[in-house]
Amino acid sequence: MKQFITFVRKEFKHVFRDRKTLLMLFGLPIVQIVLFGFALTNEIKNSKIVVLDYSKDNVTRAIIDEVEASQYFEIATETKNIQEVEAAFKSGKIKSAIIFPSNFGNDLLHLHKAQVQIIADGSDPNTATTLTNYLSSIIQGYQQQHLASPQSSPEARGNSMSFQIIPEMRMLYNPELKGAHNFVPGVMALVLMLVCVMMTSISIVREKELGTMEVLLVSPFKPLLVILSKAMPYLILSLVNLIVILLLSVFALGLPINGSVVLLFLVSTLYIITALSLGLLISTSTASQQTAMLLSLMGMLLPTMLFAGFMFPIENMPLPLQIISNVVPAKWFYIIVKSIMIKGLGIASIWKETLILFGMTMFLLALSLKKFNVRLA
Amino acid sequence: MHRSKIVSLNYSSKMSGEIVIQANQLTKQFGDFIAANSITFEVYKGEIFGFLGANGAGKTTAMRMLCGLSSPSSGQATVAGFDVRTQPEEIKKNIGYMSQKFSLYEDLTVAENIQFFGGIYGLSNKHLKAKSEELINQLGLQSAKGQLVGSLPLGWKQKLSFSIAILHQPKVVFLDEPTGGVDPVTRRQFWDLIYQAAESGITVFVTTHYMDEAEYCNRISIMVDGRIEALDSPSGLKKRFNVSSMDEVFYQLARKAKRSDN
Structure with a gap:
């Protein structure tokens, strides 16, 4: 034990004598939070939507068909009650929902006015805004085409705009559409990955x-103790970094942590260990610091940025890339952190992702320790 | 002056006759490649044993096996009375090691390096403090105690590195080409340290490329293509090959080598 402490x-x-690296370690999260504060544009394709139709008339059917036909949406399910909509959001499978109240078609015909509700998952604000815009434009398009159709008299056409569908939009989880909600978990995934993988591999x-x-x-x-003691400072530094990021996001960006802080730290520690094992794996397969750095940068940083899901929505990627994204630990960590921090969900909703991350960690750890031992033989 | 020391050391080691390293048919095979082929030798207590060979001759492989870093494919060896195959952990406690690369932490101070390496060998704080005091005085490093090792001249670093390797009073110290890149004067000073260590009863196992260093050893073995081709005192070898310098002995043996680096 005394040897370990030594x-x-x-x-x-x-770590502390290498001032430049130290500055980078702690400067990085701050710079990134500032950098990623700017909005990123997203393209949406075949986003999963849930439909709740209380009215079930010709008009709602026609609108649903339009939605289905557009390239932006894919109807996941049509449900019967609001609980199912909520459940679908929590599972993270859908990004938006459209709800028609009962008598929608009747209201539209007789009162010339009807309301439709559009709900979007605001934890990903760029996507959410885009989705609601697409949905309302589909509805507006329907309005212009069918309700003002020329089969009636010119008089009626003049009246066309009196048939109004008023979309009412609601953002789940992130009502003010703060971009920070989205990129803070992303920066966490990125910074922790960078610090742990690069620093451990380089130091070994x-x-x-x-x-x-x-x-x-x-x-x-x-x-084994050599490895443990080399990883220890970076585990601690990463936790400090995590605290810095969280403090920044709570006090500078005004983003609250909705879920359990303890759970957040536990999962983050797991993710840090994943990254440390990756760093160890890189260090066992390289002999020079430059190679280790390059490997960490190309092999870790890039996939993390691309596939974590906070810069580019994974659901818009071609299928092969979507499959690849599954082996990127940051993707799962990002989902978990988003669920805890923004949606305020507990372990019950994220156990699957956590289990995947845990499995990855065990696999990487076993592999790297084995490789490390082989090198000794 | 070194000559006379060698003679006296040779004498005392033969007097004690205690075997510290014994290798018997030690072999290491990597696939088809036999890096060390059935090598057999003995090293006595307090002896300075030179281990020579061209690059790729198998010196490092043999040394790694003796240090417990690599397990032999066949044959036996004991170091300090422990079996390399079954008791590598015991061996590690009883040996010191200095690699061909300079192996101290340049971003730590002299005192910190001493403390760290003493610490991982489990020396107590009190013992360590006394030891590091003694070592710093001995090397004349009092003024440089708080300096980062990176700022010291190479010769000092190497001497410090050696002193740290024997800080825990090992039975054997393995030196893997310890004086690479050092000027002749510093090399001589370095060898003075080696003699001191040998006199205090530490067995020195040293690999080298420099033939003048080979002359400083009590006995030397010359490896060619994984085998030990010759093993005797420098004077014995010169007599056997009927030449006047170790350079010529080495040249005669090494040119028979079929394999080179890699």
Whole structure:
């Protein structure tokens, strides 16, 4: 134990003496939060929508068909009650819902006025805005085509605009459509991945490059402990980073943490361990710091940015890329953090993602430890 | 002056005759490639044993097996009385090691490096403090105690590195080409440290490329293509090959080698 502490203390000295890296470690989240604060444009294709039709008349049928026919939407289910809509949102399978009240068609014909409700998942504000805009324009298009159709007299045509469908929009989870809600979990996924993977792999490979690794392996200090003590400072630094990001988002961006903070930290620790094992894996397959850095950057940073889902919606990607995105740990972490922080959901709603992340961690850890031991033999 | 020391050391080691390293038919095979082919030798307590060979001759492989870093494919070896196959952890406690790359942390100070390496060998704080004091005085590094190791001249680093390798009073110290890139004067000073260590009873196992260093050893073995082709005292070898310098002995043996680097 004393040896372990000696080792960890030494690791911290390395970290604190390398001022530039230290500055980067803590400057990065701040810079990224500022950078990603700007809106990112999203293209939407075949977004899953749920339909709740209390009216079930010709008009609603026609509008639903229009929605279905558009390239933007794909109807996931047609439900009968509002609970199912809510459940669909919580599961994260759908991004929007359209609800027709009863007597929709009648109201429209007789009162010349009817209301339709559009609900969108606001935890992804760019997508949500785009979705609601598309939906209302589909409804407006229907209005112009059918309700003002020329089969009636010119007089009626003049009256056409009196037939009004008023879409009422509601944003779930993120009513003010704050962009921060979306990118804070993304920055968390990115920064933790970067710090852990790059820093651990570099710090282990550096020992190899310097030749100190050999000296350590010849010493009675257990190789497994070498790895543990090298990972320890980065685990702690990452947790500090996590706190910095959360404080920034709560106090600077005014984004509350809706779910359990404890759960958030537990899941983040799991994600950090995933990243640390990845770093270890990289370090066992490379011999120079440059290669380790390049591998971490190309192999980790890029996929994390692309496939986590906070920059580019995964559902709009071609199928092969969607499949690839499943092996990116950041994707699952992003879903989990979004659920906890923004939707305020508990473990019951995220256990599946957490389990996937846990499985990945175990796999990576086992693989890297095995590789590390093989190198020793 | 080194000559006389060698003679006296040679004498004392033969007197004690205690075997510290024993290798018997030690072999390491990587697929079809036999890196170390059935090597057999003994090293006595307090001896300076030179391990020579061209690049790729199998020196490092043999040394790794003796350090417990790599398990032999066949054959046996004991180091400090422990079996390399079954007791590598015990061996690690009883040996010191200095690699061919300079192997201290450049971003730590002299004192911190001593503390760290002493610490991972489990030396107590009190013991460590006394030891590091002694070591710093011995090397004349009092003024540089708080300096980062990276700012020291290479010669000092190497001497410090060696002193740290024997900080925990190991039975054997393995030196893998310890003096690479150091000027002749510093190399000589470095060898003074090696003699001191040997006199205190630490067995020194050293690989080298420099033939003048080979002359400093009590006995040397020369590896060619994974086998030990010759093993004797420098004077014995010169007599056997009927030449006047170790350079010529080495050249005669090494040119028979079929494999080179890689």
